[in-house]
Amino acid sequence: MVKLIAKSPCAGLLPKTIGTVTLTEIDAGRMTLVAPFAGQKKSVSDALKSSIGVGFPAPNRTSGTTPRAVWCGRGQALIIGADCPDLEGAACVDHSDAWAIVQIDGADATALLARLTPIDLRASTFKRGHTARTLIGHMTGGITRLGVQSFEVMVMRSMAATLMHDLTQAAQNIAARADVGD
Amino acid sequence: MRLPCPLCGDRDRREFYYQGHAVMLERPLRDAGANAWDDYLHNRDNPAGETRDLWHHEAGCGAWIVVTRNTVTHEVLGAILAENAKKTGAQA
CATH class of the missing domain: 3.30.70 (Alpha-Beta Plaits)
Incomplete structure (x- = not known):
């Protein structure tokens, strides 16, 4: 039988490190x-x-x-x-293979997401184990806190490239501001 | 404007879709007559003050909620799940 090669939603797009932020794809399995x-x-x-x-x-x-x-x-x-x-x-x-899931780690992880989502991500209100269905840019998706400087963002697989574009753009903007000493 | 979703807590207005007055939950009986149905489908009050509206938390948990707010002061007074409002006749 022919064995097909599985391609993850963010194949060729991740991992990436921009400024203090690292983006990694999570393979959730089943x-x-x-x-x-x-x-x-x-x-x-x-x-x-x-x-x-x-x-x-x-x-x-x-x-x-x-x-x-x-x-x-x-x-x-x-x-x-x-x-x-x-x-x-x-x-x-x-829903296996239906979601693009990205882990965001780093000192500016919260600042990055704050540019894309309207929810309150402060550690005092959005703690580890908390998750939210909300907007990420123009998409609906889920955000989960994994740690102090670590989040998981998930959107439907078809929007993987858009999510990558939004995350990359936001991270680059933060890094650029850091470069000019803001 | 922020709306207090009963499941998600205070959320930004852009996560919600506005449907209209919560009178939509009080559907007349099938044989209620043309006047009742005309009223239900087409006639709405335009209150200056407290109003109850149906909102859909479409970019969030997906729940329909009944929000009580004041159209004069823009104060949002509360919200309940539409399923509960329908079940109990409770006011938000």
């Missing part, structure tokens, strides 16, 4: 969107916990590390890094 039916959130969360050890996350939160669950909208979460178990009380859709 991803499944889980949307519990009305009144089924608790039982779905219990089922997830017993099979993969990660419960259904609260709004704007993630749970677990590997595998992990990332809230991604009203009544929806992405299960990342594990095969999704059979869930009777939820609609489950395979």
Whole structure:
């Protein structure tokens, strides 16, 4: 059988270091969107916990590390890094390869995202394990804090190049201002 | 303007799509008659003061919310999920 060569969403675009900021692609592996039916959130969360050890996350939160669950909208979460178990009380859709996911690290990571998104990213309000569905430039996407100077940004795969353009442009502008001593 | 999404918290106005007055949630019965349906589809008050509007958090969590705000002072008084407003008849 012919074995096709998988191409990641940001292939040829990343990794990149601009100024103090490093952009790296995250290969999330298996991803499944889980949307519990009305009144089924608790039982779905219990089922997830017993099979993969990660419960259904609260709004704007993630749970677990590997595998992990990332809230991604009203009544929806992405299960990342594990095969999704059979869930009777939820609609489950395979999202593997559907998302372009970029990790942003560095001293100016917050400043970079502040140029692209309207949400409050200060460490006092947007902590590790917090996630948000919001605007990134003109796109809708998700932002998750991974650490003090580390974020994960995800948009649909078809917008990978646009995301790269926006992130690169913002990082270059910050680096340019640093060069002239701002 | 910032709107208090019940799921996401205070968010920028540009994340939201404006639909119109929350009277859209009070759909008349199928046999309510032409006047009730005409009213429901076409007639809206234009209040100077408090109003309840439907907004869609389209660039966020995707929820429909009912926002109570004041058109005179621009004060935003609160918001609830449309599903709850419909279920309980609660006011934001």
